[in-house]
Amino acid sequence: MRDEIKEILITEEEIQRKIVEIGKGLTEEYKGRFPLVVGVLKGSLPFMGDLIQRIDTHIELDVMDVSSYGNETVSSGEVKIVKDLNTSVEGRDVLIVEDIIDSGLTLSYLVKLFHYRKAKSVKLVTLLDKPEGRKVELVPDIVGFTVPDEFVVGYGLDYAERYRNLPYIGILKPEVYNG
């Protein structure tokens, strides 16, 4: 599998160092507040798994699975909830954990939904931000790394459901797409 990677953009060490740094900030921010940490399936799993171990205060964990309606050219910005939270967000400090923000459609929907459901606060942490991909305005509160407008895989991010189990972020060789 690793021989299918053309270039490593962000190494395993860089990711882990960044997670320690983000975790320290979140520890300070959420001390004594018992936030609800929401991972968005499936891509956020490795990031969320590593990040929560670096938050040194009590948290509650939940996951949500969503998928976007429409296609590349016609996107309504609507998102279908495939699996909802088990926990009510009302009155809670919610921290959404994502692997990547690209068009921003998925996350702008979720942020609005949690406000509508009367969360006390909603913050968004993403490992990767691809600002050139934006279709709607969305500024994440915490960004690990900004990536160029290229398709990236690894550390949760897939191409056709593969490569999520790479420990780093990379770009695939072109022949992978051409079969």
Ligand SMILES: O=P(O)(O)OC[C@H]1O[C@H](OP(=O)(O)OP(=O)(O)O)[C@H](O)[C@@H]1O
């Ligand atoms: O900013 P956007 O353009 O909305 O893209 C970001 C979303 O797309 C990816 O998820 P995907 O729907 O591919 O599901 P997955 O996490 O299961 O791979 C990623 O994990 C984000 O949730």
Ligand code: HPA
């Ligand atoms: O660059 C990407 N890679 C994998 N999944 C994605 N979902 C949005 N952008 C990406």
